[in-house]
Amino acid sequence: MNVKRPIYLQKLIDRQHNGMIKIVTGMRRCGKSYLLFTLFYNYLRNNGIEDSQIIQVDLENIYNEPLREPLAILDFINQRITDKREYYVLIDEVQLLNRFEEVLNTLLKNPQVDVYVTGSNARFLSKDVITTFRGRGDEVRIHPFCFSEFMSAKPDAPYMESYLNEYMYLGGLPQVATLLQEEQKKEYLQQLFTNTYLVDIKDRYNIRNDYDLEELIDVIASSIGSLTNPTKIQNTFKSVKQSNITVSTIKTYLDYMQDAFLIDRAVRYDIKGRRYIDTPQKYYFEDLGLCNARLNFRQIEQTHLMENLIYNELCIRGYSVDVGQVTLNTRNEKGVSQRKQLEVDFVCNKGYDRIYIQSALALPTVEKQEQELNSLRHIDDSFQKIVIVGGLQPTYRNDDGILILNLFDFLLNRVSIS
Numbered sequence: 001m002n003v004k005r006p007i008y009l010q011k012l013i014d015r016q017h018n019g020m021i022k023i024v025t026g027m028r029r030c031g032k033s034y035l036l037f038t039l040f041y042n043y044l045r046n047n048g049i050e051d052s053q054i055i056q057v058d059l060e061n062i063y064n065e066p067l068r069e070p071l072a073i074l075d076f077i078n079q080r081i082t083d084k085r086e087y088y089v090l091i092d093e094v095q096l097l098n099r100f101e102e103v104l105n106t107l108l109k110n111p112q113v114d115v116y117v118t119g120s121n122a123r124f125l126s127k128d129v130i131t132t133f134r135g136r137g138d139e140v141r142i143h144p145f146c147f148s149e150f151m152s153a154k155p156d157a158p159y160m161e162s163y164l165n166e167y168m169y170l171g172g173l174p175q176v177a178t179l180l181q182e183e184q185k186k187e188y189l190q191q192l193f194t195n196t197y198l199v200d201i202k203d204r205y206n207i208r209n210d211y212d213l214e215e216l217i218d219v220i221a222s223s224i225g226s227l228t229n230p231t232k233i234q235n236t237f238k239s240v241k242q243s244n245i246t247v248s249t250i251k252t253y254l255d256y257m258q259d260a261f262l263i264d265r266a267v268r269y270d271i272k273g274r275r276y277i278d279t280p281q282k283y284y285f286e287d288l289g290l291c292n293a294r295l296n297f298r299q300i301e302q303t304h305l306m307e308n309l310i311y312n313e314l315c316i317r318g319y320s321v322d323v324g325q326v327t328l329n330t331r332n333e334k335g336v337s338q339r340k341q342l343e344v345d346f347v348c349n350k351g352y353d354r355i356y357i358q359s360a361l362a363l364p365t366v367e368k369q370e371q372e373l374n375s376l377r378h379i380d381d382s383f384q385k386i387v388i389v390g391g392l393q394p395t396y397r398n399d400d401g402i403l404i405l406n407l408f409d410f411l412l413n414r415v416s417i418s
Contacts, residue, residue, distance in 0.1 A: 003149050003174070005031065007316065009039050011140045012116065017086070021104050021133060022116040023094075026142035027261035027286055028196050031174045032118040033058075033092050035142060040116065044088060055080050055089045059096040070099045074106060081112060091117040101132050108136060120200075144287045145172030146316050147309070147411040153177050160408060161392075168305045169297070171289020189293035197290075201256050212237070212245045216253050220263060220283050221294040225304040227268070227280035227323070230254070254283070261286050266311065269322040269347050271356075271379055282323050284311045306390055306407070307345060307359040313411060314357075319348040324356060326375045342375035354383040355417055361390045363404075376402055386417060 008024075012035070015022050024032045037056060044054055055077055057067055067073040073091075081087050089107060094100050094117040107115050145153075147164065150172050154163055170176055170185050173192075179185045202210055219233060230250040237243040237250075257263045264284050268277040285291035288305055314321050324344030331337055346357040356379055360372045376385040377400055386403045388410050395406045395416075409416050 003031075003145065003153050003177075005035060005039060005142075005149060008035050008140060008142050009043060012036075012040050013043065015138055015140070017114050018138060019108075020136055020138040021108060022114075022140060023133075023137050024116070024118045024140045024142055025261075027144070028120065028200065029173055029175055029192060030142055030144045030261075030287075032142055034174065036090050036116055036118055037092060041090070049088065052080070052082075053085055053087050055087060056092075057090070058092045060093040068097050070097070070103045073097060073103060077107070077113075081110075084112070087113050089113055089115045091115070093118060093120055095119050104133070105136070143172075143312065143316050145174060145177060146313055147172070148414075150177060151412070164408070164411075168288050168302070168309060169292060169300065171287040171292070173287055173289060176289055185289070186293065186297055189289045190296075193290055193293050197260060197262055201260050205256055207256075212243060212249065213253050213256075215241055215243070216245075216250060217257065217262075218294055220254075220257070221285065221291045222299055224284060224291065224301075225282060225307040227282055229279040229281065232280065262290065264311075264315065266321055266323045266346075269324055271324050271326050271344065271347065273327065276322075277325065284308045286312070288312075302390075303359075303361045306361055310357065310359050310388055310407075310410070311346065314346060314348050317350075317414065319350045319355075322347040322349075324375070326378050328378060342378060344375050344379070354381075356383060356385045357417075358387045360387055363387070363389055363393070373398075373400065373402060376400075384417070 012022060012024075024036055026032055037058070041054060041056070045051065057073060057076070058064055059068055067076055077089055091097070094104070097103060104115060104117070107113050147167055150167050151163060170182070171189070173189070176185045176188060179188060198210070198214065201207065201213070207213055215237070216233070219236060230247045233250050234245060234247050237245050254263075254265075258265060262285065264286060266282045266284065268279070268281060269275075270277055285308060288308060291305075291308070292300060311321055324347040326342040326344060328340045328342065329337065330340055344356050345359045346355075348355040348357060356376055358372045358376060360368070363369045363372065372387050376387070379385065384403065385401070386405050388405050388407055390407045392408075393404070393406055395404065395409050397403050403417075405416060
């Protein structure tokens with residue numbers, strides 16, 4: 001299966017010879033090695049770089065175990081630098097390398113060498129990149145397949161809705177897309193979650209009471225798109241699970257899940273007050289298939305899955321995404337002053353650009369339309385306002401200037417919200 005992944009490839013291309021270590025991070029099995037060793041390698045070869053100028057080391061390969069020692073891998077690389085040309089060093093699973101920080105910093109001092117590595121989220125996280133390399137590491141975050149990448153691996157056929165349903169049900173991990181049978185895909189996702197992601201978290205942080213951790217993952221998976229906070233979750237544990245887990249432990253476990261790229265957090269933003277509100281927040285899963293796997297592929301709520309899908313797509317496109325709140329001061333029929341809070345699903349920022357987005361599975365009635373449009377109408381700035389709608393409803397702009405955008409147009413046409 002040949003999926004080109006142009007967004008991430010371009011990020012590597014743009015960072016060539018920038019004097020920093022290019023570090024590809026992301027959740028396990030999302031395609032980091034394929035990006036570096038296949039797509040980027042092919043790009044270099046197609047653009048005049050000879051094979052002898054590309055030094056590849058797969059540290060996960062047992063035959064390369066001797067190269068996990070610092071002096072051994074440096075000797076291996078130095079022996080292949082035979083002239084004054086530029087060389088590309090590609091190292092997979094760099095966390096398996098003993099004293100890898102010193103090795104990478106040593107390579108960085110050689111002006112002939114341009115260094116690219118992948119790091120597993122088990123022992124090599126985004127925060128490790130920041131603290132270890134302090135301005136010398138350039139992180140490229142990779143995600144599972146977005147829907148357009150997922151579709152590029154499918155045969156041309158007029159089955160767009162069925163493909164979307166499959167994607168929202170089984171997600172976009174590359175290995176899942178290659179399996180043929182649905183049961184195989186479901187089994188793979190469940191085993192991957194239990195035997196890889198959970199093991200990574202438990203091993204890294206030496207978690208012994210893993211029952212609460214697994215229960216917390218299930219709580220988050222069943223409340224996608226809902227505002228929550230650690231105190232509210234603690235109350236759920238007390239009343240439903242009869243657990244005495246503390247707020248502090250819940251916060252810590254949520255951080256662990258974010259570090260492992262399993263979930264992401266959207267912070268609440270007061271649009272009119274122009275300030276962030278610390279709590280409550282929303283959590284979204286990095287991959288919909290993994291979210292559904294935690295619930296044994298039951299409790300599938302299309303509205304929440306669509307919201308999660310849109311959130312992931314916006315992040316892949318480089319937006320910083322918050323949950324919006326519009327506060328209105330109104331009076332009731334008796335003239336009593338009231339404060340009303342309206343929710344905006346997403347406040348999306350990229351540079352000086354901002355977009356407000358509502359997610360709506362359908363707009364079947366006038367009442368539903370008013371519900372989705374009301375908060376956007378009360379935002380008094382000139383940034384673009386959009387309602388993304390599921391199904392096959394055509395895209396159009398209404399009398400308020402709000403774009404009613406079909407979900408497929410949003411997912412498959414990247415200029416649709418620019």
